[in-house]
Amino acid sequence: MTAEVDRPASVWDARFLWVTVGAVALIFLAAMQSLAVTTVMPVVSEDLDGAALYAVAFAGTLATSVIGMVAVGAWSDRSGPVWPLTTSVLLFVAGLVVAGLAQSMEVLVAGRLIQGLGTGGQTVALYVVVARVYPPALHGRVFAAFSAAWVVPSLIGPFLAGAVTEYLHWRWVFLGVAGLTVVAFTMVALRLWGLPLGTEHPSTARIGARLACAVLVAVGALGLSLAGELDAYAWAAVAASVVVLALASRPLLPRRTLLAARGLPSVVLMRGLIAGALFGAEIYVPYLLIEDYGFSPTWAGLGLTAAAIAWAVAADVQGRFGDRIGNARIALFGTSQLAAAALVAGATAALHLHPVVLIVGWALAGSGMGLMYPRLTVLTLAYSTPQNQGFNSSALSISDSIGAATSIAVMGLVFTALAGTDAAFPAVFGIAVVLAGLALIPGLRLGHAHEKAH
Incomplete structure (x- = not known):
């Protein structure tokens, strides 16, 4: 099960x-739950009389996921990904169970915070599993499969969650995914527990300072999500939160990431920028269809x-032909399509x-x-060694979360300020x-590591 075989x-x-199968199923279920919660949360909020905590129920998961990413990244570099993945899945399931059984919005938010720890850690641990289990020639195919695992949830997740809520109860949106996650993890665990996935030279880096920074990043992300509630002070809160995010995230990212240094720093920076461009704007696509064109939800x-x-x-094309297309062309094609979509x-x-x-x-x-996302993950692993696969994987996910959170907050404030016009x-x-255009700067500095098949 290694590259030498x-x-x-x-x-x-x-x-x-x-x-x-198990790893793709875990990604699928995490995606399904994320999309389903967006659909059912208005019903949950009304049922638990929790309108005041509505936004925190989303922001809390994103915020604590950063802590999970950092902790699991460091743990994986020290001892391999099996125990970190196991712990992450247990936290994810525990959070779902707490939320599914919650009798108040406060308890549900607590469950979502626990779930976030597991969600962030699970993603990083699975990246390290890919690095340790599959040969480099197959990394692109694996991450293409991970990308594809988001497609079915995006097609049926909101509809299925609505049906479950209407004909059963919203609690099964949480509890059902918890049960299925246990089954999916069992598939992975039965195979991984017999494999030597550690490294002969584990990382000895200290984790305390990085965890403290992760907590500050989580606080900054929460601050961004709550800034809109401060009315006249909203932009001041955004500015303060962005400063906290920038300062606290530096130790969690490769050196010179914010300067778009060639290689891994540009890979990580580009991921944050394209995440901000897509996830910030995408929530306004259905909003526009409802608001201006009278579409039903x-x-x-x-x-x-x-x-x-x-x-x-596109993810499948990248997995099959990414090496032939080349990293610079993938960055150019991908950012051009993203910018064109936003322009349209x-x-x-x-x-x-x-x-x-x-x-x-x-x-x-x-x-x-689809072209860029899995390619950036492949490059991250290609630039990594067994000693820093966890750190680099967590850095990629952290950049993703920070980019999305910052963009969503800023776009929300702009939209609110211009509402009615x-x-x-x-x-x-x-x-x-603008964000898609900026992403091309690090995109042309991705370089090449060892992602090509030998």
Whole structure:
């Protein structure tokens, strides 16, 4: 099960099958739960009389995920990914159970905080599993499969969550995923526990300072999400939170990341910028369809289907032909498609074009992200050694979270400030265009590590 053994032709080879199936299932369930909660949280909030904590129920998971990423990254570098992955899955399941059984919004938020620790740690641990279990020639295929695991949830997650809530109860959105996660993890664990996934030279880096910084990053992320509640002081709160995020995140990222240094720093920086561009803007696509075109929530959510399918197709293309295309061209093609999608969305809002233009145009965003997202993960592992695979994987995920949180907060404030005018939607999509353009700067400095098949 290592690179030294004869290379199989596929991640579905018998030696990898249960690890691949289980890992993809864990990613699928995490995606399903994330999308489902967005659908059912209004019902949960009303049922538990928790409108005041509505935003924190989302922001808390994102914030604590950073702590999980850092802790699991360091732990994996010291002792391998098996125990960190096990602990992360246990925290994820525990958080779901607490939320599913909650009788008050405060308890549900506590469950979401626990869940965030597991979510962040699980992602990093799975990246390290890929690095230790699969040969480099298959890394692109694995991460393409991970990307594809988000497609089905994006197609059926909101609808399924609504049906479960209507015909059963919203609690099963949490409890059902908890049970299925145990099954998925069992597939992975039964295979991993018999493998020597440690390293002969484990990391000896101290973790205390990094964990303290992770806590500060979590505080900054929460501050960003709550800034809109401060009215006249909102922008001051955003500025303070951004400063805290910038200072606290530096020790958690590769050196010179914020300067777009060539190689791994640019990989990590680019990930944060494209995450900010896509996830910040995407929440306004169904909003625009509902607000300006009278779509129902169900049909507005289906408006993102084309982008989800395009993401999966592009991820598969990257997995098969990424080495031939080259990192610079992937960055150029991907950021161009992301910027074009945001431009089309902004033009649709400003000129009141037919909604089909928006839906088809936004598919370009999915295509661009499908090319870039898994490629950046492949590059991160290629630039890593067994001593820092955990740190680098956590840095990539942290950049992702910070980029998305910052962008969502800033776009939200801009949208609120311009609410009621024709400039609101074009403004937020314009921010996405700028972020996509900025992402090309580190994108042209990705370099090459050892991601190519030997």
